[in-house]
Amino acid sequence: MSTPSMPVPPKLNHDPDDRRVNSRRRRWARPAGIVMALILGLSACASPSETGTTATEAVLETGGGPQGDPTRGGEVRIAVTGGGPSTPLDPNSQSYLIDGLVKSAVYDRLTTINPESGAVEMSLATSMTPNDTATEWTIELRPGVLFSDGRPLTSNDVLFTLKRIKDDALADSTMRHVDLERSSSSGPTRLTLVLTKPIADLPAVLAAADTFSIIPDGSKDPATVPPPGTGPYAIANYTPGVQVDLTANKQYREPGKPYLDRLTLVEINDPSAALNALKAGQVDIATRFNFAAVPSLVNDPGIYLRASNVGMAAANYYMNEQLAPFDNPAVRKAMRLAVDRERCVKVALNGYGHVGNDLWGEAHPSYNKDLPQREYNPEEAKKILAEAGVTTPVAVTLYAADYGAGMLECAQVIQQSAKAAGFDVTVKQVSSSELYGPNIFTKVPMGSDYWAGTSFEGGASGAMVQGAPFPEFGMDDKEFDAKFDDARATLDVNERNRKYQALQKELWENGANIVWGFQDVIWGIANRVGGTEAFDLPTNSTEYHGLEDLWVQN
Incomplete structure (x- = not known):
């Protein structure tokens, strides 16, 4: 790959008075749909049925929700997955669904990701400007922003948040390159971040970091006593394992928002219990119910459905390149051909999704759309194994849990489809805690994971390069690492994406990731709840947009 001359450093700007972008990618429901689905994952259109109607379209032909202008006051209750009675609401920790929602409702990040385009936009920052090597970034903050307790947002709050993340070992992998010793404030709303290596897409890195909720400088023990934030709501009460009570932030920067007085997150x-709670009117919004339950909701007069597709992957399967039999590239290539992706979508996703192509991030601008779709081809798989001198059947144990979109169900499909390709696959079902525990994760030849909406570059940073915190593929490729660093240091976004796409081609040909599908997500919503057009989860993020726009019909 040729390296172009260094362009003039770009400056990402945002008018502080601009409203948040609420445009949408394709949506099945009318009007525009909502997205959250942290655990399930999301995707683009489902596979066509015999009539030419997708599985999602077939159940979402009608709209719903209140009509007219939003009304103020009232409460919306959302059924969410919690981390249990011991889960803290730490604004700088990795997210469960419940604290991911709390972070979005109570806190803000410097940047955010547009759900429509995957492009980075400013949030608490108004601009981020790199030097000509992308090793220093000057950040201007939005003026006049207040925390819910009335304190003004300052550059020191940003530096304090970064220091806490790094000091408490809570950082996303992408935060590790910030040099806090050399980073500094140069005014109430201006700071400079110094990096230990060039990162030309730092605004995207910060938008995707679910630990980067800005909290006030000097906050004491945020894991025990959640500090105030700058978002549309404030924490009123938290009963671990039961619910979080949020109230409207009177200091919120958007005049007249939020519409609700209260937002309650019920764990x-x-x-099935969440679905029953929705039907009984005990909660107003629910998801994660089995797709088989969707038809029963279509004609429920008190509920309407929304579906979205923002390119989030279903569960993936990793092959560890350091462990037999996947230390042999031929075995990895044959295993990918042994996956019946169409059947996985049909069985594991109930048709609510479409096949994947062994790469994450199809909704991101960096995604390589020009690669041919890998198909189920057991004969070619057997040929590859034979030419490599591999004795068949190849015995493989695939570890999976009933966690993530289609993880266990697709593993069971592979167990059958791989037989014709020369593999003898045993599916070992374990709990999710075991799957990510020290005895399985990164320690077995083949396992399962769930990266949802990550971009290629996010997944590579997190799982593929040396020093990655989740090295499930066992990659040890210095040439790949050097090319990745070169791409990440490229300021011209089009050239950077071309370099990322070249790396994706290498991984598509010889890599160790099986991304078999992407999934639609369906939400059930009480008819009295409006404002869901803006209620969205952007790609590669656990930041939920539009919570301030929810309202209830009086």
Whole structure:
């Protein structure tokens, strides 16, 4: 790849008075749909049925919700997955669904990701300007922003938040390159971040970091006593394992928002129980129910459905390149051909999704759309194994949990489809805690994971390069690392994406990731709830947009 001359450093700007962008990618429901789905994952259109109607379209032909202008006051209750009675609402920790929602309702990040385009936009920052090597970034903050307790947002709050993340070992992998010793404030709303290596897409990195909720300088023990934030709501009460009570932030920067007086997050870990709570009117919004339950909701007069597709992957399967039999590239290539992706979508996703192509991030601008779709081809898989001198059947144990979109169900499909390709696959079902525990994760030849809406570059930083915190593929490729660093240091976004796409081609040909599908997500919503047009989860993020726009019909 040729390296172009260094362009003039770009400056990402945002008018502080601009409203948040509420445009949408494709939506099945009318009017525009909502997205959240942290645990399930999301995707683009489902596979066509015999009539030419997708599975999602077939159940979402009608709209719903209140009509007219929003009304003020009232409460909306959302059924969410909680982390249990011991889960803290730490604004700088990794997210469960419940604290991911709390972070979005109570806190803000410097940047955000547009749900329509995947492009980065300013949030608490108004601009981020790199030097000509992308090793220093000057950040201007939005003026006049207040925390819910009335304190003004300052550059020191940003530096304090970064220091807490790094000091408490809570950082996303992408935060590790911030050099806090050399970073500094140069005014109440201006600071400079110094990096240990060039990162030309730092605004996207910060938008995707779910630990980067800005909290006030000097906050004491935020894991125990959640500090105030700058978002549309404030925490009124938290009963671990039960619910979080949020109230409207009177200091919120958007005049007249939020519409609600209260937003209550009710912890319900059983999807069937959440669905029953929605039907009984105990909650107003629910998801994560089994797709088989969707038809029963279509004609419920008190509920309407929304579906979205923002390119989030279903569960993926990793092959560890350091462990037999996947230390042999031929075995990895054959295993990918042994996956019946169409059947996985049909069985594991109930048709609510479409096949993947062994790469994350199809909704991101960096995604390589020009690669041919990998198909189920057991004969070619057997040929590859034979030419490599591999004795068949190849015995493989695939570890999976009933967690993530289609993880266990697609594993069971692979167990059958791989037989014709020369594999003897045993599916070992474990709990999610075991799956990510020290005895399985990164320690077995083949396992399962769930990266949802990550971009290629986010997944590579998190799982593929040396020093990645989640090295499930066992990659040790210095040439790949050097090319990735070169791409990440490229300020011209089009050239940077071309370099990312070249790396994706290498991984598509010889990599160790099986991304078999992307999934639609369906939400059930009480008819009295409006404002869901703006209620959205952007790609590669656990930041929920539009919570301030929810309202209830009086």
